Amino acid sequence: MGRITLDKVSKNFGDLQVIPPLDLTIDDGEFTVFVGPSGCGKSTLLRLIAGLEDVTSGQIRIDKQDATHVPPAKRGLAMVFQSYALYPHMSVRKNIAFPMKMAKVPVEEQNRRIEAAANALNLSDYLDRRPGQLSGGQRQRVAIGRAIVREPSAFLFDEPLSNLDAALRVGMRLEISELHERLETTMIYVTHDQVEAMTMADKIVVLHAGVIEQVGSPLELYHTPRNKFVAGFIGSPKMNFIEGEEAAKHGAHTIGIRPEHIEVSGETGTWSGVVSVSEHLGSDTFFHVHGTGLADTITVRAGGEVGFRHGDRIFMTPRADVIHKFDAEGLRIA
Amino acid sequence: MATQHSQSADRLTMAPPAPKPESQPAAADHQSGTKHARTAARLMMAPAVILLLGWMLVPLTMTLYFSFKKFLPLRGGDLGWVGFDNYVRFVSSSAFWPSVQATLVIVGGVLAITVVLGVLLATLLNQPMWGRGVVRILVIAPFFVMPTVSALVWKNMFMDPVNGLLAHVWRAFGAEPLVWLTEASTQSIILIVSWQWLPFATLILLTAIQSLDSEQLEAAEMDGAPPVKRFAYITLPHLSRAITVVLLIQTIFLLSIFAEIFVTTQGAFGTKTLTYLIFQRVLESQNIGLGSAGGVYAIILANIVAIFLMRIVGKNLDA
Numbered sequence: 340m341g342r343i344t345l346d347k348v349s350k351n352f353g354d355l356q357v358i359p360p361l362d363l364t365i366d367d368g369e370f371t372v373f374v375g376p377s378g379c380g381k382s383t384l385l386r387l388i389a390g391l392e393d394v395t396s397g398q399i400r401i402d403k404q405d406a407t408h409v410p411p412a413k414r415g416l417a418m419v420f421q422s423y424a425l426y427p428h429m430s431v432r433k434n435i436a437f438p439m440k441m442a443k444v445p446v447e448e449q450n451r452r453i454e455a456a457a458n459a460l461n462l463s464d465y466l467d468r469r470p471g472q473l474s475g476g477q478r479q480r481v482a483i484g485r486a487i488v489r490e491p492s493a494f495l496f497d498e499p500l501s502n503l504d505a506a507l508r509v510g511m512r513l514e515i516s517e518l519h520e521r522l523e524t525t526m527i528y529v530t531h532d533q534v535e536a537m538t539m540a541d542k543i544v545v546l547h548a549g550v551i552e553q554v555g556s557p558l559e560l561y562h563t564p565r566n567k568f569v570a571g572f573i574g575s576p577k578m579n580f581i582e583g584e585e586a587a588k589h590g591a592h593t594i595g596i597r598p599e600h601i602e603v604s605g606e607t608g609t610w611s612g613v614v615s616v617s618e619h620l621g622s623d624t625f626f627h628v629h630g631t632g633l634a635d636t637i638t639v640r641a642g643g644e645v646g647f648r649h650g651d652r653i654f655m656t657p658r659a660d661v662i663h664k665f666d667a668e669g670l671r672i673a
Numbered sequence: 674m675a676t677q678h679s680q681s682a683d684r685l686t687m688a689p690p691a692p693k694p695e696s697q698p699a700a701a702d703h704q705s706g707t708k709h710a711r712t713a714a715r716l717m718m719a720p721a722v723i724l725l726l727g728w729m730l731v732p733l734t735m736t737l738y739f740s741f742k743k744f745l746p747l748r749g750g751d752l753g754w755v756g757f758d759n760y761v762r763f764v765s766s767s768a769f770w771p772s773v774q775a776t777l778v779i780v781g782g783v784l785a786i787t788v789v790l791g792v793l794l795a796t797l798l799n800q801p802m803w804g805r806g807v808v809r810i811l812v813i814a815p816f817f818v819m820p821t822v823s824a825l826v827w828k829n830m831f832m833d834p835v836n837g838l839l840a841h842v843w844r845a846f847g848a849e850p851l852v853w854l855t856e857a858s859t860q861s862i863i864l865i866v867s868w869q870w871l872p873f874a875t876l877i878l879l880t881a882i883q884s885l886d887s888e889q890l891e892a893a894e895m896d897g898a899p900p901v902k903r904f905a906y907i908t909l910p911h912l913s914r915a916i917t918v919v920l921l922i923q924t925i926f927l928l929s930i931f932a933e934i935f936v937t938t939q940g941a942f943g944t945k946t947l948t949y950l951i952f953q954r955v956l957e958s959q960n961i962g963l964g965s966a967g968g969v970y971a972i973i974l975a976n977i978v979a980i981f982l983m984r985i986v987g988k989n990l991d992a
Binding site: 343389405410413418420421422428429437441489 | 893894895902907911971
């Protein structure tokens with residue numbers, strides 16, 4: 340059970356309104372990702388749900404119960420922090436046992452849950468070590484273990500992977516996704532990394548300056564972004580935006596075309612330009628093209644074997660069916 | 674010496690020649706350069722090392738030297754070697770064991786008060802409040818007052834049974850004023866010294882408390898720990914290393930408190946510490962040999978206390 344509803348929730352720090360009133364529903368068992376650039380209020384929103392910050396106005400309901408003024412410990416939520424926030428003077432076992440000790444769970448039950456969590460997270464060999472003796476990924480798993488044993492109605496993750504190196508991040512991303520499949524518990528996950536959001540989420544909430552820009556499944560956001568901000572934020576590399584004459588041809592103020600929706604050719608095409616930088620990833624090649632007369636830079640994706648170099652003139656043809664059109668306010672047209 | 678110095682200094686400041694694999698002399702020159710630099714470094718450190726060594730070794734040697742002599746400045750001066758006579762006499766004096774006890778009681782009492790109140794004050798000062806900067810400076814203030822002055826202020830302005838502030842408070846409640854330095858002499862000394870050392874403890878503990886990661890406290894809050902348990906399980910263990918530092922440093926200084934006793938009780942009413950006993954033997958009894966033997970005992974006591982403390986709390990200092 341873990342259905343979380345935010346009803347006109349707002350947050351002010353002094354005179355500064357960081358979150359204007361917003362409504363949001365997170366369904367039971369859903370993996371929801373809050374994503375947005377730094378300072379967009381996503382962490383604040385998570386802390387409001389956790390109860391670590393007080394809401395200025397509005398109501399938070401967890402399983403239909405008003406939890407607006409319930410202290411954090413009584414909300415039945417578990418949180419994994421960016422810094423892991425492990426207790427450095429306690430062994431891994433004691434770290435995991437701490438919430439149960441506070442809840443006065445019987446010792447046998449504590450041990451049973453610790454063993455179960457340790458097995459699930461590959462921590463069995465490290466139970467007697469201190470957090471300082473563990474690697475970043477292991478610490479992350481201890482923090483997750485500490486959250487699991489509470490058997491919460493929802494997990495809250497506050498940028499849990501941002502302190503890990505790239506390879507480990509991919510691994511932990513999978514582990515958290517698997518954990519969600521297994522536990523089927525509601526999870527709210529905060530990140531600034533849209534790749535994490537796309538790969539893990541059932542539902543993505545895109546935030547910008549405290550305002551929810553769009554809520555939807557990863558592919559909804561990818562295919563039908565509601566405005567220019569979401570269009571530019573979701574997808575990697577970023578969508579190309581073209582204004583002016585070329586946009587007017589499509590009856591829009593701005594048109595957006597993703598790098599992967601442009602055909603590249605050496606001989607013929609709708610647009611042409613000069614390759615400035617080519618990035619070869621093996622599976623794909625990205626070209627940053629200048630001098631098209633459309634925008635400063637147009638980014639295009641081609642297959643890994645396409646071998647244009649710096650200074651080469653190339654021709655590009657956008658796929659007409661996936662051109663996104665936006666009006667002067669940046670909102671999507673049709 | 675001077676030219677040698679400047680030469681090696683020049684060598685240090687000049688850019689070292691680029692190492693050429695084919696030219697051996699250049700490499701050798703570079704080698705001797707580092708050797709010169711090391712010699713220069715030793716020479717430059719020498720004055721400080723010699724000064725510090727002399728500062729410690731000369732008094733220590735003289736204390737040991739005099740402790741084996743019968744030396745009475747006003748009654749015949751140097752009367753020759755007496756072996757361990759002074760040591761035996763110092764220990765067998767009826768004042769010895771009470772003085773060791775008084776020393777330990779005062780040190781222990783001050784340590785307990787300063788650490789407990791220091792932790793509480795540091796926690797308090799870490800709370801966001803109006804005028805925190807000013808309050809912090811005020812809290813540090815007692816540390817700037819000289820021990821003699823602070824003891825005199827306490828003796829005359831607070832603890833005086835007729836005109837003292839505390840006497841007025843007692844009378845305001847209709848009670849008979851306490852003659853502090855007579856009736857509660859040891860407690861009074863502990864109070865005065867604690868007042869002086871509380872700022873030190875507070876300051877060190879405050880910096881430690883400020884380095885506590887706030888996410889740890891939030892995690893504990895999410896885990897269901899109420900404020901008192903958060904303090905006990907998170908804050909206090911985090912402070913253990915700082916508390917160890919406070920205990921060790923304060924012990925070193927508290928074992929040798931003197932001014933506070935000298936200007937208040939003069940060692941009467943059970944406040945005669947080992948330090949004060951040595952002072953009495955040397956200056957009041959004019960027996961330098963006996964006092965020196967006491968000094969050696971004081972060194973031994975300090976070491977015993979230090980070893981004891983290190984055994985109890987020293988493991989906190991390991992990373």
